[in-house]
Amino acid sequence: MNDYFGERVAARYDESYAELFEPEVVGPMVELLVRLADGGRALELGIGTGRVALPLARRGVPVHGIDLSPAMVTRLRAKPDSAAIGVTIGDFATTRVNGPFSVAYLVFNTIMNLTTQAEQVACFANVATHLEPGGCFIIEVGVPDLRSLPPGQTMVPLHDGPTSWAFDRYDVATQQMSSNYLEIVDGRGEYRSIPFRYVWPAELDLMAQLAGLRLRDRWSGWAGEPFTSESRKHVSLWEKPMIGPSRDD
Structure with a gap:
């Protein structure tokens, strides 16, 4: 995956997407991720300037991020409380970090930055290796607008x-x-x-299945709105099966 988020884009990213930083947008995302983390750690793929990671870390969830762009991460590091967040520079389809994690997440269409099916499949496999049994992988991505x-x-x-x-x-x-x-x-x-590869919900489900994950929920938004044939995007949640008794047993 090439770096299309260099210095020129990073310098204006927060300003260009200011509406996505509003509390009414970020709040439901963080609330769901806090519940899914359930006291464990979170892995963000494409952490960028910290739009989600910073408020999530402020809620007490340990966050580690992977991002290909040093310029974006530099913007993250300039923000208050960013020292608590670990970041690894690399391609999130293949980069390994120390786990395990209770939840991994990919927001704002970032799965489509992987521009081949093979890379997208590799991303699911990579996430599966980082998740603990019972952990979840959540993606926010648009439905192709054909x-x-x-x-x-x-x-x-x-x-x-x-x-x-x-x-x-x-x-x-x-x-x-x-x-x-x-x-x-x-x-x-x-x-x-900026090139992308668009991907259908059912195709993502198959990628998850190949990685040993299973679909648990799919909504049209972070507040759990129903996903329908008219939905313009989806928030999908896949789970790594438990091995042996669950933590609640």
Whole structure:
């Protein structure tokens, strides 16, 4: 997985996604993760600037993160309370850290930053090795928005502004897509494109099964809203089976 979150993106990341840092967005995520951790440790794949990890650690959950971008992690390290969070620089599909963990999580479509099916399968296998028996892996990711594609077209506009434009481009034959951004800054045009591989819920379930995990829950949001055919995203939870008696026995 290449690093598309270098210094230029990291310097503006929190500002660009400010709405995702709001308490009403982060709060339900942290509440669920605290319950799933159940006194154990949490592993965040793609920890970034600490949007989820910092409030989770402040709730008393020991957090370790993996991230490919030193620039993003530098922003995390500049924030209060970040010293309590361990971070390993690396590709979260293959990087190993000291475990075990009660919960691992991947939020905000980050599973799609792995741009091949093999990498996504490897990610599930990697997580399974880090989880303790009874531990959970939770992913937040959008449902592929193919219904928005006009007939015969490959692009879905995201937003238009006076000085910025964005669109997603899909290749339905390969499940490859990209998010593309054009912005006028100081009279000059800046363009960047981030590649992804979109993935269906049922495909993720099969990846989990290959890793020895089983689906426990699927919602359309972090507050447990029902997942339906109209849901635009899902929060899915897979569990590593217990070996022998559970902690509650």
